Amino acid sequence: MSTESQDYKIVLGVIGADCHAVGNRILTSVLTQGGIDVVNLGVMVAQDEFIEAALSEQAGAILVSSIYGHGELDCQDFRARCEERGLTDIVLYVGGNLVIGKQEFSVVEAQFREMGFDRVFHPSADLQEVIGLLKADIDANRPAQLARNSRPLADERLGLSA
Amino acid sequence: MSTESQDYKIVLGVIGADCHAVGNRILTSVLTQGGIDVVNLGVMVAQDEFIEAALSEQAGAILVSSIYGHGELDCQDFRARCEERGLTDIVLYVGGNLVIGKQEFSVVEAQFREMGFDRVFHPSADLQEVIGLLKADIDANRPAQLARNSRPLADERLGLSA
């Protein structure tokens, strides 16, 4: 596998009026060390800011955090908005305390998958597992092999690419 | 009301193989201060010991404690045994942790009332309330007024009776 040499660029942020900054810092640190190129938008990020960053940075995934319980309101129509803006086939993850109060996780998960998120995470999710899933999902979503082969593979093998 | 001058004698004990002595001490102390004449048999008391004491002391009630969970086994047929031994119309109370594990109190109460106990108490029952109920139940169970009137009422009124 040559996945090590692949680039995994993601856009990360805390959505809505949510200013919980700690998890965002931790995520950035752990994902970066896990070989992910993190474009961190910080806290209080609007849907459009996520989408614009993903477009301009050519990111493979958007990771949306929501800790304060308004996730249900803030994440409405996120997938539709992405497609509307031409961001098709992007991997969408969401995680945190997504709803008000303690609810069965499977119910919350189903709700957010229904809303178009590819994966839904607990606040206590194992970040190493998240890294693994993220890489797999981004790989699975990449343009066909042919297109990819047109990139300078030799350099990649020699580790010469920046 | 002349209840103050009445005697309220009860037999108290912890039934079966149960050696929880603390509650027994506390009960004795509080009931005595509440104007109840307590014949305390202590811990590890057999059904027959309760009954013999109630007969010989002419007690108006038997208070059975059970803390260790075997109450269900130890209290079986208590009422029947009382009647068999000629102890009819005695007030029977039971209290403590009567069954194994945390069960709905109303279920336990129904079970022990079915077994012939007049009242069933939590371990955290209010002891002042128990004293009130005990006096009322003993009074209600006394032989008819006529018989009672044959006792030396004058002495009672003067507080001369031992």
Next chain:
Amino acid sequence: MTELTNHRLDTAGFEAERAEILQSWPTGTGVSFAEAVKVQEALPTEKRFPVALAAADAQGMTLLQPRAGVALVREHAALLNGLSPYCDVLPTTIDAYTRHNRYTEAQDGIDRSRAAGTSLLNGFPAVNHGVDGCRRLVDAVSKPVQVRHGTPDARLLAEITLAAGFSSFEGGGISYNIPYAKHVPLERSIRHWQYCDRLVGRFEEEGVSINREPFGPLTGTLVPPFVSHVVAILEGLLALEQGVKCITLGYGQAGNVAQDIAALRSLRRLAHHYFLNAGYADYKLTTVFHQWMGGFPADEAQATAVICLGALVARQARATKIIVKTPHEASGVPTLEANQAGLKATRQMVNMISDQNRVDSPDIQMEIDVIEAEVHAVMREILRLGRGDIARGAVAAFQTGAMDVPFAPARANLGKLTPVRDNHGAIRLFDVGNVPLPADVLAFHRDKIAERALCERREPSFNMVVDDVRAISASKLVGRPA
């Protein structure tokens, strides 16, 4: 806006500003100060926050307060009345949209909550409910109620809630900006909170006491005691200048028992020192201890243990009030039952510790000495930067990083200071950033961290900090390598 200084707002300017604020959202027009004073005067004693605090302080009691807020008035009143038997003073937690003055979104949340039959907001949108809605709430409960939020510009919120009979108001120009906002300039939020404090001062002048409580825990994550103490002292001074008289300073549990006790004891002492030195004498100072504000274990029994440690330390340190967490903490907004459980566990622990021996030790004294040296060093720098004015000085200190709150979202905060736990779990400085601490204090921090590094056979690094941040929810205090 004129340059920010720590001086009492002049009456004409204040009244002009007020007129503007009350026009900024339709419910603002429901506010009349004369009416507000009458509403406050009509409050029975048992609903006055300052009375409850003064009584607790005089009798050496510790009050319990939960957090709670839902979208609709009736549901919120029912929630508070469900909590009331288990606590001493009541909260009203404001929703996140209102905190950012997004009243349109808050209204949307109210409407959707009505439709859904359950609160979709994480708090009570007091501005949208207006004076009448808030008064219905205050009328429906039987204990003092405080507004708890996280609003950089809380002027309209303060006008509406205080007019409705809330008798305590949490927050401050620094503590409700740095941890709660991203783009708000510090001079702006401090100025807006001068307004809130002046409003409280106006009530005091009418003989109505309103409690003010700067928000102690800041980001709630490995905040060194001196950092939150400096903010508390600054906000206390800013409030006193505007005429506030009843002040409760806060501290969020850090986890190490000795450090936490030292922190609460030194907070009281340092505050009196700065308040009295600044010439204020006519004030009532009390303290509030926040149970662990960082990540909680998901398991409810484990979460209750975290709550219990906080309760124990708060009582050992003789806090006037405890802000109580719940066993649902890891899942966000708790149910009524979970909230009651947190209060009951806290009450039991507080009661069991209440009469016990005063806790003291050389370790506690050492922590007090360190905290005091740190606070004095930063306060000196703030006064220097502000040329004697602490409002100007505070803004400048955050700009230069002389004051720096770890893990804060605000751009106004430098974010270079990085804390880490030492080998006993006390919070030390891994990177002091630009904070001007004395050399001996820095050496103390370095030695303490080196002791841990040696024990764990790894160099101190940001990984160690990450491990610490996640430790309590993983059932440890210190984030050791597995």
Next chain:
Amino acid sequence: MTELTNHRLDTAGFEAERAEILQSWPTGTGVSFAEAVKVQEALPTEKRFPVALAAADAQGMTLLQPRAGVALVREHAALLNGLSPYCDVLPTTIDAYTRHNRYTEAQDGIDRSRAAGTSLLNGFPAVNHGVDGCRRLVDAVSKPVQVRHGTPDARLLAEITLAAGFSSFEGGGISYNIPYAKHVPLERSIRHWQYCDRLVGRFEEEGVSINREPFGPLTGTLVPPFVSHVVAILEGLLALEQGVKCITLGYGQAGNVAQDIAALRSLRRLAHHYFLNAGYADYKLTTVFHQWMGGFPADEAQATAVICLGALVARQARATKIIVKTPHEASGVPTLEANQAGLKATRQMVNMISDQNRVDSPDIQMEIDVIEAEVHAVMREILRLGRGDIARGAVAAFQTGAMDVPFAPARANLGKLTPVRDNHGAIRLFDVGNVPLPADVLAFHRDKIAERALCERREPSFNMVVDDVRAISASKLVGRPA
């Protein structure tokens, strides 16, 4: 029976007694010592109690152990396996009929439990299940298992359970008589426990270590530390004489943090003092701390707070093991889930305290001094009464009341000593009875109680004691007047 003395039982007498005991109930015939040694030798390391204790002691860890026992083997194994992930060492609590050697009633309980589909016994009737049943249990679990009971004559129980691979045995001739029986003479129970200890000594001689744990908390109700310490030291000495080598001494939480820490620290020191002075050197000493053994609050959140205080103190005092209570404590035998909750809360608290500063204070040192003076005074009297023999001395001391356990059911106990809490909640002596404590110690107790009486404006009386007994379940430590 020859007169009781503290000397190793001679082999011939021991073997004769053994033959008799194994005949006393049908399952006794299933015991063969040679087989028993083989079963013990075949135990994997992770199932050996002494190994777990030694490792914890060496690494400064605190082990957690729940209580659990139900009537049937399969159900009991399932229960232990449900607890196993949350604890370090396993219990098997024996039912109350077996404790009184009423094996016929125990059999009735087994039969009725089978019929009812739920355990009607409050523990595991190990004698009735015999060596085979007990071996099936030990085989079904993956951690060390201890027998926990309250049996004045535990000879057959010890034979059967140790032959089946249990590797720790709780109890002692005093601690399993005075709080657990009514009519059993003390010389008889001590003699029967010499047998149990000798049996363990025989295993030690075969190279198989078995842990012995005298029962620390006694009646679990306002027991002054010196009272349980004297019993622990006596039972330790009695066990050592019979060849026991792995001893865990216990203490039950009294509630006052300073006194509890002092008690556990002094217990270790005093035990070494008496053991070494008596000429024993080849032993391993560890300690066990029992979370609050008195009445619990019915509310589960409040009960968890009581559990958490115990966990904190146990870890601050560096106990080797904690016996963990559950949020169902007030209702008797807990469910699996409640038992897990108690363990999880305890683990979280222990972990959070684990790395923190050693707790020390003048108060703790004062309590240590008092406890040591008390223990030495009573031990001197016991040695005097026994003319140098602690077995004879123990019996005589209980007879005269020189040793006296509060609230004990046994007739062998005088019951004059009456404890009460002082103004900080520490346990003091309201009535010393016939216990020969030094005058300065008595004055200390008197002063401490007077301080409380003054504070409560009432004379010390048995009412104060009653209030104290009921205090924790009513959410207080000290039973103040309403």
